[in-house]
Amino acid sequence: xxxxxxxxxxxxxxxxxxxxxxxxxxxxxxxxxxxxxxxxxxxxxxxxxxxxxxxxxxxxxxxxxxxxxx
Amino acid sequence: xxxxxxxxxxxxxxxxxxxxxxxxxxxxxxxxxxxxxxxxxxxxxxxxxxxxxxxxxxxxxxxxxxxxxx
Amino acid sequence: xxxxxxxxxxxxxxxxxxxxxxxxxxxxxxxxxxxxxxxxxxxxxxxxxxxxxxxxxxxxxxxxxxxxxx
Amino acid sequence: xxxxxxxxxxxxxxxxxxxxxxxxxxxxxxxxxxxxxxxxxxxxxxxxxxxxxxxxxxxxxxxxxxxxxx
Amino acid sequence: xxxxxxxxxxxxxxxxxxxxxxxxxxxxxxxxxxxxxxxxxxxxxxxxxxxxxxxxxxxxxxxxxxxxxx
Amino acid sequence: xxxxxxxxxxxxxxxxxxxxxxxxxxxxxxxxxxxxxxxxxxxxxxxxxxxxxxxxxxxxxxxxxxxxxx
Amino acid sequence: xxxxxxxxxxxxxxxxxxxxxxxxxxxxxxxxxxxxxxxxxxxxxxxxxxxxxxxxxxxxxxxxxxxxxx
Amino acid sequence: xxxxxxxxxxxxxxxxxxxxxxxxxxxxxxxxxxxxxxxxxxxxxxxxxxxxxxxxxxxxxxxxxxxxxx
Amino acid sequence: xxxxxxxxxxxxxxxxxxxxxxxxxxxxxxxxxxxxxxxxxxxxxxxxxxxxxxxxxxxxxxxxxxxxxx
Amino acid sequence: xxxxxxxxxxxxxxxxxxxxxxxxxxxxxxxxxxxxxxxxxxxxxxxxxxxxxxxxxxxxxxxxxxxxxx
Amino acid sequence: xxxxxxxxxxxxxxxxxxxxxxxxxxxxxxxxxxxxxxxxxxxxxxxxxxxxxxxxxxxxxxxxxxxxxx
Amino acid sequence: xxxxxxxxxxxxxxxxxxxxxxxxxxxxxxxxxxxxxxxxxxxxxxxxxxxxxxxxxxxxxxxxxxxxxx
Numbered sequence: 001x002x003x004x005x006x007x008x009x010x011x012x013x014x015x016x017x018x019x020x021x022x023x024x025x026x027x028x029x030x031x032x033x034x035x036x037x038x039x040x041x042x043x044x045x046x047x048x049x050x051x052x053x054x055x056x057x058x059x060x061x062x063x064x065x066x067x068x069x070x
Numbered sequence: 071x072x073x074x075x076x077x078x079x080x081x082x083x084x085x086x087x088x089x090x091x092x093x094x095x096x097x098x099x100x101x102x103x104x105x106x107x108x109x110x111x112x113x114x115x116x117x118x119x120x121x122x123x124x125x126x127x128x129x130x131x132x133x134x135x136x137x138x139x140x
Numbered sequence: 141x142x143x144x145x146x147x148x149x150x151x152x153x154x155x156x157x158x159x160x161x162x163x164x165x166x167x168x169x170x171x172x173x174x175x176x177x178x179x180x181x182x183x184x185x186x187x188x189x190x191x192x193x194x195x196x197x198x199x200x201x202x203x204x205x206x207x208x209x210x
Numbered sequence: 211x212x213x214x215x216x217x218x219x220x221x222x223x224x225x226x227x228x229x230x231x232x233x234x235x236x237x238x239x240x241x242x243x244x245x246x247x248x249x250x251x252x253x254x255x256x257x258x259x260x261x262x263x264x265x266x267x268x269x270x271x272x273x274x275x276x277x278x279x280x
Numbered sequence: 281x282x283x284x285x286x287x288x289x290x291x292x293x294x295x296x297x298x299x300x301x302x303x304x305x306x307x308x309x310x311x312x313x314x315x316x317x318x319x320x321x322x323x324x325x326x327x328x329x330x331x332x333x334x335x336x337x338x339x340x341x342x343x344x345x346x347x348x349x350x
Numbered sequence: 351x352x353x354x355x356x357x358x359x360x361x362x363x364x365x366x367x368x369x370x371x372x373x374x375x376x377x378x379x380x381x382x383x384x385x386x387x388x389x390x391x392x393x394x395x396x397x398x399x400x401x402x403x404x405x406x407x408x409x410x411x412x413x414x415x416x417x418x419x420x
Numbered sequence: 421x422x423x424x425x426x427x428x429x430x431x432x433x434x435x436x437x438x439x440x441x442x443x444x445x446x447x448x449x450x451x452x453x454x455x456x457x458x459x460x461x462x463x464x465x466x467x468x469x470x471x472x473x474x475x476x477x478x479x480x481x482x483x484x485x486x487x488x489x490x
Numbered sequence: 491x492x493x494x495x496x497x498x499x500x501x502x503x504x505x506x507x508x509x510x511x512x513x514x515x516x517x518x519x520x521x522x523x524x525x526x527x528x529x530x531x532x533x534x535x536x537x538x539x540x541x542x543x544x545x546x547x548x549x550x551x552x553x554x555x556x557x558x559x560x
Numbered sequence: 561x562x563x564x565x566x567x568x569x570x571x572x573x574x575x576x577x578x579x580x581x582x583x584x585x586x587x588x589x590x591x592x593x594x595x596x597x598x599x600x601x602x603x604x605x606x607x608x609x610x611x612x613x614x615x616x617x618x619x620x621x622x623x624x625x626x627x628x629x630x
Numbered sequence: 631x632x633x634x635x636x637x638x639x640x641x642x643x644x645x646x647x648x649x650x651x652x653x654x655x656x657x658x659x660x661x662x663x664x665x666x667x668x669x670x671x672x673x674x675x676x677x678x679x680x681x682x683x684x685x686x687x688x689x690x691x692x693x694x695x696x697x698x699x700x
Numbered sequence: 701x702x703x704x705x706x707x708x709x710x711x712x713x714x715x716x717x718x719x720x721x722x723x724x725x726x727x728x729x730x731x732x733x734x735x736x737x738x739x740x741x742x743x744x745x746x747x748x749x750x751x752x753x754x755x756x757x758x759x760x761x762x763x764x765x766x767x768x769x770x
Numbered sequence: 771x772x773x774x775x776x777x778x779x780x781x782x783x784x785x786x787x788x789x790x791x792x793x794x795x796x797x798x799x800x801x802x803x804x805x806x807x808x809x810x811x812x813x814x815x816x817x818x819x820x821x822x823x824x825x826x827x828x829x830x831x832x833x834x835x836x837x838x839x840x
Contacts, residue, residue, distance in 0.1 A: 004295040004296070004297065004337055005295065006292060006293065006294055006295065006306060006307055006310040007292065007293040008290065008291070008292055008293075009291040009292070009293070009341070010078065010291075011078070011079040011080075011081075011133070011291075012076060012077065012078055012079070012138075013076065013077040013078075013079070013135065014076055015074040015075065015076065016074070017074065019579075019581050019789075020580065020581060020790065021789050021790060021825070021828065024818070024825060025824065025825055026076060027076055028820055028823065028824060028825055029823065029824070030076040030138055031823075032823030032824075038820040038823065039819065039820055040817060040818065040819050040820060041817065041818050041820060041825070042815065042816070042817045042818075043815070043816040043817070045602065045603070046602070046603040047600060047601065047602045047603070048584070048600065048601050048602075049599065049600050050588055050598040050599055050600060050601060050624070053588065053589065053591075053592030053598065054585065054588060054589070054592075055581075055584060055585055055588055055601070057074055058581065061079070063291070064820070065293065068292075068310060080288065081288070081289040081290075081291075081343070082286060082287065082288055082289070082348075083286065083287040083288075083289070083345065084286055085284040085285065085286065086284070087284065089159075089161050089229075090160065090161060090230065091229050091230060091265075091268065094258070094265060095264065095265055096286060097286055098260055098263065098264060098265055099263065099264070100286040100348055101263075102263030102264075108260040108263065109259065109260055110257060110258065110259050110260060111257065111258050111260060111265070112255065112256070112257045112258075113255070113256040113257070115182065115183070116182070116183040117180060117181065117182045117183070118164070118180065118181050118182075119179065119180050120168055120178040120179055120180060120181060120204070123168065123169065123171075123172030123178065124165065124168060124169070124172075125161075125164060125165055125168055125181070127284055128161065131289070134260070144365040144366070144367065144407055145365065146362060146363065146364055146365065146376060146377055146380040147362065147363040148360065148361070148362055148363075149361040149362070149363070149411070150361075150428065151361075151428070151429040151430075151431075151483070152426060152427065152428055152429070152488075153426065153427040153428075153429070153485065154426055155424040155425065155426065156424070157424065159229075159231050160230065160231060166426060167426055170426040170488055185252065185253070186252070186253040187250060187251065187252045187253070188234070188250065188251050188252075189249065189250050190238055190248040190249055190250060190251060190274070193238065193239065193241075193242030193248065194235065194238060194239070194242075195231070195234060195235055195238055195251070197424055198231065201429070203361070205363065208362075208380055214505040214506070214507065214547055215505065216502060216503065216504055216505065216516060216517055216520040217502065217503040218500065218501070218502055218503075219501040219502070219503070219551070220501075220568065221501075221568070221569040221570075221571075221623070222566060222567065222568055222569070222628075223566065223567040223568075223569070223625065224566055225564040225565065225566065226564070227564065236566060237566055240566040240628055267564055271569070273501070275503065278502075278520055299369075299649075299651050300370065300650065300651060301369050301370060301405075301408065304398070304405060305404065305405055308400055308403065308404060308405055309403065309404070311403075312403030312404075318400040318403065319399065319400055320397060320398065320399050320400060321397065321398050321400060321405065322395065322396070322397045322398075323395070323396040323397070325672065325673070326672070326673040327670060327671065327672045327673070328654070328670065328671050328672075329669065329670050330658055330668040330669055330670060330671060330694070333658065333659065333661075333662030333668065334655065334658060334659070334662075335651075335654060335655055335658055335671070338651065344400070354435040354436070354437065354477055355435065356432060356433065356434055356435065356446060356447055356450040357432065357433040358430065358431070358432055358433075359431040359432070359433070359481070360431075361431075369649075370650065371649050371650060371685075371688065374678070374685060375684065375685055378680055378683065378684060378685055379683065379684070381683075382683030382684075388680040388683065389679065389680055390677060390678065390679050390680060391677065391678050391680060391685070392675065392676070392677045393675070393676040393677070413431070414680070415433065418432075418450055439509075439719075439721050440510065440720065440721060441509050441510060441545070441548065444538070444545060445544065445545055448540055448543065448544060448545055449543065449544070451543075452543030452544075458540040458543065459539065459540055460537060460538065460539050460540060461537065461538050461540060461545070462535065462536070462537045462538075463535070463536040463537070465742065465743070466742070466743040467740060467741065467742045467743070468724070468740065468741050468742075469739065469740050470728055470738040470739055470740060470741060470764070473728065473729065473731075473732030473738065474725065474728060474729070474732075475721075475724060475725055475728055475741065478721065484540070494575040494576070494577065494617055495575065496572060496573065496574055496575065496586060496587055496590040497572065497573040498570065498571070498572055498573075499571040499572070499573070499621070500571075501571075509719075510720065511719050511720060511755075511758065514748070514755060515754065515755055518750055518753065518754060518755055519753065519754070521753075522753030522754075528750040528753065529749065529750055530747060530748065530749050530750060531747065531748050531750060531755070532745065532746070532747045532748075533745070533746040533747070553571070554750070555573065558572075558590055579789075579791050580790065580791060605812065605813070606812070606813040607810060607811065607812045607813070608794070608810065608811050608812075609809065609810050610798055610808040610809055610810060610811060610834070613798065613799065613801075613802030613808065614795065614798060614799070614802075615791075615794060615795055615798055615811070618791065634785040634786070634787065634827055635785065636782060636783065636784055636785065636796060636797055636800040637782065637783040638780065638781070638782055638783075639781040639782065639783070639831070640708065640781075641708070641709040641710075641711075641763070641781075642706060642707065642708055642709070642768075643706065643707040643708075643709070643765065644706055645704040645705060645706065646704070647704065656706060657706055660706040660768055687704055691709070693781070695783065698782075698800055710778065711778070711779040711780075711781075711833070712776060712777065712778055712779070712838075713776065713777040713778075713779070713835065714776055715774040715775065715776065716774070717774065726776060727776055730776040730838055757774055761779070
């Protein structure tokens with residue numbers, strides 16, 4: 001939050017079979033299809049699924065902030 | 071959160087004159103008019119209004135998660 | 141909280157053998173004996189007692205807000 | 211917590227198609243198969259599943275306290 | 281939350297060089313360009329930027345609730 | 351909390367059309383009609399009402415601590 | 421919370437020069453002058469004052485629950 | 491948590507008529523009958539019972555961590 | 561939490577010299593020796609040890625949910 | 631937090647007889663005597679003192695983040 | 701927090717083999733070697749170590765507030 | 771926290787273009803220039819910056835505990 005803009009925050013859950021960073025990148029990449037001017041994210045919760053005694057999916061609930069254009 | 075989809079979460083307040091479950095169902099029903107692929111909800115806060123010494127409205131603030139389509 | 145009144149909040153625990161809504165109604169009904177102008181409640185915590193492997197009492201800790209008269 | 215006993219708390223998720231109270235009763239009933247002397251529960255979180263625009267399952271995460279026998 | 285409407289809550293960050301109240305008013309004013317029937321706000325977090333040993337921007341993260349029309 | 355007194359805390363909501371500080375002063379002023387020896391307050395939550403796309407009332411939920419006289 | 425009574429909770433700060441238990445006992449003893457049927461307490465926060473490099477007063481903020489008589 | 495072991499945490503409520511430290515020691519002592527390799531505890535909540543205007547039982551809810559053996 | 565099963569949640573601390581994901585996998589792998597039907601995890605806290613000015617162990621406290629069999 | 635710097639956060643309480651913004655400015659001004667490169671603050675808690683039935687001092691507990699120089 | 705001073709808060713962990721009060725006194729005594737004008741403390745978390753089925757060390761994480769001199 | 775030492779905790783924000791673990795390592799490495807005897811860290815919050823629809827910087831707010839020497 002760097003200046004006098006108005007930002008909106010949305011909440012998403014990203015998922016990945018490899019890492020928590022990748023789950024976040026996937027959520028950000030999906031959002032970039034419809035939202036411009038994304039500026040930051042903050043993690044709300046970290047979860048995941050277990051299959052056959054191993055973590056199969058890393059899931060991160062995050063908020064993304066983006067500038068509302070004038 | 072069952073697989074590798076990306077989910078979006080929105081926050082709503084539902085209301086009912088009969089019960090907390092009904093307040094949640096009302097919020098979900100209203101959302102189903104514009105959102106497809108809703109998967110889960112989680113309760114954020116439970117409140118209500120009092121009139122003439124009785125609870126007149128049950129109000130539940132909830133988050134609803136739904137799949138973002140590819 | 142609908143206007144420019146000053147409200148006071150008190151904290152109560154209501155109890156019921158039938159449901160959480162009923163536990164709240166019981167606390168509100170008991171308060172109405174001594175407090176006028178109650179306007180809203182908010183749930184702080186939900187608990188209960190177990191007897192013989194079943195829930196015997198539903199207990200809800202709630203705050204009640206009422207108008208302080210001029 | 212009524213006296214000088216030592217209690218253990220366990221965390222469960224109960225589920226029901228009808229109500230939150232029923233989801234809690236189902237978790238307590240299942241626990242009574244292996245645990246004696248359950249005394250109280252406290253709700254940790256309330257969630258649920260949505261199918262076809264309606265809540266299909268009410269899910270309550272709760273802690274159950276029971277007496278550790280001497 | 282005054283009746284049996286369904287409300288939606290959105291999260292914004294407002295900014296101002298003068299005060300926290302002004303940061304909130306700026307966020308509300310920006311939202312009023314696209315959202316009708318806003319009813320209340322609640323503060324989530326208060327932050328700000330410092331430049332040359334003084335607060336240069338007051339930033340308030342808030343939620344705004346508005347009625348979903350039938 | 352400055353010494354070995356016993357203090358009681360009460361919870362109030364103050365309201366103002368001008369600022370958050372004024373909302374707090376209004377709650378403190380109303381309490382001073384019936385309570386002596388108030389010593390401190392702490393903010394629990396900050397909210398407000400929106401009318402016609404502007405904040406119309408600032409509302410602050412606060413706790414007030416006062417000395418219980420011997 | 422042992423049965424189907426309605427309880428009220430009040431919040432107090434007790435103080436002691438010797439220990440945290442003593443600070444709680446002092447708050448409970450002071451309350452017993454005006455409140456009957458106190459049943460339990462729960463600690464909200466633990467603080468204290470420091471004078472000359474030593475803790476001079478232990479201060480415990482606690483809630484006390486008592487039965488509302490019929 | 492001192493090395494690369496895997497620890498399990500359990501939650502207990504200890505009770506004592508004398509002090510909070512004693513309530514914790516009682517819970518730890520009871521656990522030592524069935525659990526080896528306990529390493530640390532952390533307090534979750536502090537409560538107690540009041541009888542005749544005095545604290546009769548100190549109750550501490552705590553988590554205990556212990557090493558899972560290979 | 562995908563259906564009408566009853567789940568139990570346990571709390572563990574996993575450790576790894578390489579990453580937070582690996583600390584979680586180690587805890588899940590250790591649990592799979594004695595627990596079947598693990599379904600999900602959620603992170604409670606992330607910590608670690610520092611030796612010689614570097615992180616030597618990543619430690620994640622997590623809850624694991626698994627189905628209680630009929 | 632705008633780039634790849636390392637920041638340190640310190641916690642302060644500022645005070646003012648006029649407003650919450652002024653209490654924050656006073657804390658920032660005092661810190662600027664010994665700390666360079668302060669970048670942002672975030673409010674932790676808002677409190678104040680009451681004298682003669684009016685708020686006499688506004689007190690804000692805040693964290694200040696500043697760049698650690700290379 | 702008694703007047704219009706600026707305070708700084710630092711966070712420490714004190715330890716003792718005898719009691720939680722003693723763990724706090726040890727942290728305060730250690731701080732008094734380098735910090736003057738300490739005024740209050742507040743407990744952040746209470747933990748401890750277990751050896752041979754008994755609590756061997758009481759550990760309290762606390763914040764200490766002290767006046768910044770002009 | 772392994773023995774009867776007194777520890778101090780400081781709060782930092784580390785940053786990295788590659789991963790959350792690397793952001794933590796960077797903060798620890800920077801601190802090791804001026805602080806000896808660091809023992810553990812705990813994560814307070816995880817955030818990051820987004821540029822051109824991708825996470826450009828991972829930012830972790832953490833606390834670091836270190837022994838205060840006698």
